[in-house]
Amino acid sequence: MWFEFLLVVALLELTPGPNMAWLATLTLDRGKSVGLQAVLGISLGFCLYLAAALAGLGVLMASNPRLLAVLRWLGVMFLFYMAIEPWWERAKQHEQVGTSAGAKRSLEAGRYIIQGLTLNIFNPKVALFYVTLLPRFVVEERGLVWAQSLWLGLIHIGVATGVHVAIVLAAGRLRPWLGEGRRGTELKIFFTVALVLIAVWLAWDGLGGQF
Template structure:
């Protein structure tokens, strides 16, 4: 494995990247505010599962092949954009029903977990970012690269859980307030829909 000082720098960089505004932490924020802290934590676990997939892909060289394929890149980003538009439509339909007596429209924890996975995996920039970022901290003289890259990926995931977990916990306060304000529920669902549409458009026009 890399030296402890290298791992420290890597971990601090991962924390900084998690704090920087981006699609994933905005997604955690909106889901936590709408459905509560637990929902945000579950979405975070889903996102981190996606990161584990990207880490494995980089470690075994799959991402290198993927990043060289324009067709694969375009297909994945359009799939991700379509999924975000679907979430926007769901948010628009939700209205204030999330906090009403009926919970039919409330996503289950397994659905929230899957949302996190799909949100992360269908963002091709994550795979390319990992491909560019992780190898910088690997040391060929320290042993086989695959275990090093997997270890770095796990360290990045730990940093992500810490940052996104804090985002989910903080947004939970907003969710508690929403329970007492039907108007605020409606407004936040509209805002969430706009956020999802914005993220979808951003992803659709992303270039490698």
């Protein structure tokens, strides 16, 4: 059972999604340290969903499809924002010349953690995992339900964080060759389009569920 769950989690996290596209784009654009800050925010989002599942809020979400629909549409809007934000930020940089480098770093650290957290709170893929998939691997006969749920959730967070850190480290290593000049711009365009396509797919999937 544990091996099956681990295999499902690995396949789920290795499937391309918003976290992968965003982390690769962010690391190529801003560097490895910023990418790792974003990973922290993403992991915090997982922890919040795990805490909600342990508190029994997963049952409430499962019985309220409208709540999941709201999360989906908020996620779609946030993905569109994340797609255009790097380009918008570049245009604003000239207006922030007077801001000290230390202040900029402090603001950015909290900013990317919050963005990673928000991206995953509004990520229906994460919500559905903790609401529908994780409970399927909990067997009452094997002991305390909350303890099993906690252990399974920690396995998921550990695997997901490992995958995300690997993406950031790989993008950070490639950044000197791919993150600058024409190739860097082309890659950023590619990942921007990827985020937009993921947002469109989530929107289309949500509309499909309403008919």
